[in-house]
Amino acid sequence: MVLQGERGEIDPFVLVVEGSIPNESIKPEGYWCGFGDNPETGQPITTSEWIDRLAPKALAVVAIGTCATYGGIHAMAGNPTGAMGVPDYLGWDWKSQAGIPIVCVPGCPIQPDNFSETLTYLLYQAAGAAPMIPLDDKLRPTWLFGATVHEGCDRAGYYEQGQFALTYDSPKCLVKLGCWGPVVKCNVPKRGWMNGIGGCPNVGGICIACTMPGFPDKFMPFMDEPPARRCRAAPAAPMARWSAS
Structure with a gap:
C-alpha cells in the first residue's frame, strides 16, 4: 500500500x-x-x-x-x-x-x-x-x-463546591490527588470510551493530560498535589433554601 x-x-x-x-x-x-x-x-x-x-x-x-x-x-x-x-x-x-x-x-x-x-x-x-x-x-x-476534561466530568459539581477527594474511594473531585482535568482539552469524560461508557475521572482515575503536547514529561510526577494548586477554584456560594409558603 x-x-x-x-x-x-x-x-x-x-x-x-x-x-x-x-x-x-x-x-x-x-x-x-x-x-x-x-x-x-x-x-x-x-x-x-x-x-x-x-x-x-x-x-x-x-x-x-x-x-x-x-x-x-x-x-x-x-x-x-x-x-x-x-x-x-x-x-x-x-x-x-x-x-x-x-x-x-x-x-x-x-x-x-x-x-x-x-x-x-x-x-x-x-x-x-x-x-x-x-x-x-x-x-x-x-x-x-474544545472543552476541558473538567467540563465533561461527572465530578465537576464537587469541584465547583470546593469538595475534593483525599482518597481514591471518594466520589468527590480528584484535583487534589493530581488530576489535570481543569486545564486539559479532552472529550473522553463526556463521550466515554465505548458506547458512552467510561472516561478517566468518571470511573475513579485522575486525568494525566495524555491529549496534551509535552505529555508525559510536562505533567509528571503523576498523583502529586501541585496541579491542584494551579487549578483550584473558589467554592461556589451556598444555594438558597426554598420553602413553600
Missing part, C-alpha cells in the same frame, strides 16, 4: 500515522523503525523516509494517538531514538497539497470515535461537502477538543 501511494496509484489518499517517529537524522546510531528494504542498498527504509515520500503526495496527513501527534512516552527526555510527533517532524505550519494542515487526534489511547469522526469529516471535505477542517493551535479538531 505504501508503494502504491508513492507511485500515485491510490490518489487521492489520506496518510494516517500511528506511533511516534524515530528520527535517524538526529539519532544516527541505528535504524529505529522501518518498513521493507531498499532494493538498491539492501538497507531498511525508515519510517521517517516513508513519511518524507508519502506526506507531500497525500490529500491530508492525520496523526492518531499521542505518540504520533506530540511524541508521547517515546519522546520523553533522554529517549535514544530522537522520537517525535508528526508536527515536530514535518513542521507545525506544514500543509498538504490540498492545503490541509496536519490533523492531530491525540489520546493515549485514542478515543476510537474521535478518529473515525475526523476521517469522516476529511472525506466530506475531499468531496466538497464540508469546509476546511477547523483545528485549534495544537492542530486538534475544535469540535472534539
Whole structure:
C-alpha cells in the first residue's frame, strides 16, 4: 500500500500515522523503525523516509494517538531514538497539497470515535461537502477538543463546591490527588470510551493530560498535589433554601 501511494496509484489518499517517529537524522546510531528494504542498498527504509515520500503526495496527513501527534512516552527526555510527533517532524505550519494542515487526534489511547469522526469529516471535505477542517493551535479538531476534561466530568459539581477527594474511594473531585482535568482539552469524560461508557475521572482515575503536547514529561510526577494548586477554584456560594409558603 505504501508503494502504491508513492507511485500515485491510490490518489487521492489520506496518510494516517500511528506511533511516534524515530528520527535517524538526529539519532544516527541505528535504524529505529522501518518498513521493507531498499532494493538498491539492501538497507531498511525508515519510517521517517516513508513519511518524507508519502506526506507531500497525500490529500491530508492525520496523526492518531499521542505518540504520533506530540511524541508521547517515546519522546520523553533522554529517549535514544530522537522520537517525535508528526508536527515536530514535518513542521507545525506544514500543509498538504490540498492545503490541509496536519490533523492531530491525540489520546493515549485514542478515543476510537474521535478518529473515525475526523476521517469522516476529511472525506466530506475531499468531496466538497464540508469546509476546511477547523483545528485549534495544537492542530486538534475544535469540535472534539474544545472543552476541558473538567467540563465533561461527572465530578465537576464537587469541584465547583470546593469538595475534593483525599482518597481514591471518594466520589468527590480528584484535583487534589493530581488530576489535570481543569486545564486539559479532552472529550473522553463526556463521550466515554465505548458506547458512552467510561472516561478517566468518571470511573475513579485522575486525568494525566495524555491529549496534551509535552505529555508525559510536562505533567509528571503523576498523583502529586501541585496541579491542584494551579487549578483550584473558589467554592461556589451556598444555594438558597426554598420553602413553600
